Amino acid sequence: MDKHVEVIGIAAGVCTAMSMIPQIVKVIKEKKTEDISLFYLLVLLFGLGLWTYYGILKDDLPIIATNIFSMVLNLTMITLNMVYTKSKKN
């Protein structure tokens, strides 16, 4: 693959994956996730899984790498969402 194109893809993936980090930091700091929809997180997780599969089918490394990283961050958010929702009920 053209190196220039690959760099654009990796930069794109880093931004869309990194965009979840301030959200995670904010949730940990404030210990609440009231405004974050669990359904949104689950649909996003499914979509990221499909993007990873698409990347594998097209042999596209930037797509595979960034979507796996996004899935890890997304799973972190889902865990936090469940922990804070549970601790609120108690």
Added chain:
Amino acid sequence: MDKHVEVIGIAAGVCTAMSMIPQIVKVIKEKKTEDISLFYLLVLLFGLGLWTYYGILKDDLPIIATNIFSMVLNLTMITLNMVYTKSKKN
């Protein structure tokens, strides 16, 4: 492009783009965006722009179409975020 692969890409894009819709609905209903970071939305917008550029460079229609759709939804969230933050100050 292989039709099967294209369908996977479109399905992936629909899921990651659609995942913003429940979030938008929730913000409109509750008229508050306290837990949603503006910085997160701006980094995501930049990343989606780069993905669109990547799609153009690779001539990949599912990537172009779904990232443009995601950018529209993201801009809607940014607008709502600004409107509700402003109305709160008044």
